[in-house]
Amino acid sequence: MAEQPSSAVEARGGFFLSFEGMDGAGKGTQIDLLVELLSALGLHPVVNREPGGTLIGQQIRTILLDAANSHLRPTAELLLYFASRAQAVDEVILPALGRGELVITDRFTDSTLVYQGMARGLGTQVVEHLDAISCRGLVPDLTILLDIDPATSLARTSARNAATASTETRLDEESREFHTRVREGYLALATANPHRVVVVDGSPGPREIANAIFEVVLPRLLLGPMAPLEANP
Numbered sequence: 001m002a003e004q005p006s007s008a009v010e011a012r013g014g015f016f017l018s019f020e021g022m023d024g025a026g027k028g029t030q031i032d033l034l035v036e037l038l039s040a041l042g043l044h045p046v047v048n049r050e051p052g053g054t055l056i057g058q059q060i061r062t063i064l065l066d067a068a069n070s071h072l073r074p075t076a077e078l079l080l081y082f083a084s085r086a087q088a089v090d091e092v093i094l095p096a097l098g099r100g101e102l103v104i105t106d107r108f109t110d111s112t113l114v115y116q117g118m119a120r121g122l123g124t125q126v127v128e129h130l131d132a133i134s135c136r137g138l139v140p141d142l143t144i145l146l147d148i149d150p151a152t153s154l155a156r157t158s159a160r161n162a163a164t165a166s167t168e169t170r171l172d173e174e175s176r177e178f179h180t181r182v183r184e185g186y187l188a189l190a191t192a193n194p195h196r197v198v199v200v201d202g203s204p205g206p207r208e209i210a211n212a213i214f215e216v217v218l219p220r221l222l223l224g225p226m227a228p229l230e231a232n233p
């Protein structure tokens, strides 16, 4: 997605940080660890999750991830992700940024670009159009892409689903090719947006990854939202 400021970005303060990655990449764990580290510094981020993040978003999440909804059509799926996001942007994210707060989101439009636009084959243009309507130009200041390979993703999600008896398995049941396209899509996005998206290896232990993330995030927080980031090496 193009790295351009827009009305929503110009009008706001705060700092908007997104986490992206394949299923099982460890985003949830890393967001928890980052919140813990930041809290020790007196920073208390607002955390959003997609799909979900608001009460309405949680209801949309149930429809999206329920394994019983295997007949959900790709266009309906796409619109539901954006419905959840539009609600979160208006209800949670923009108000918090307006108060100058740090907002951390577990997934944002990059997920839709990669999963629906690229892996599902709907194309990135339609995703960008819907993003313009739903997010009105709100783009993360920094995106941490936790990178794991498809085999690790499948192994971790099957283990998690078996342990929790989760019904949120509709996407996990996609083919290995789908998950390979997701990874390739994410890496292409990082290459296209080197100033915003930082790739972090998601394969070591959680504490090691958390340290790597903290080293990326802290200088950016100190510099502020619009400060330029060194491109990925």
Ligand code: TYD
Pocket: 021, 022, 023, 024, 025, 027, 028, 050, 051, 065, 081, 106, 107, 108, 109, 111, 112, 113, 115, 116, 157, 171, 172
């Ligand atoms: P998530 O709860 O982040 O799952 P996990 O913790 O396993 O990473 O996301 C649920 C699923 O929704 C995941 O398979 C990715 C998918 N998804 C999309 O396909 N498009 C989107 O726009 C978003 C936000 C998520």
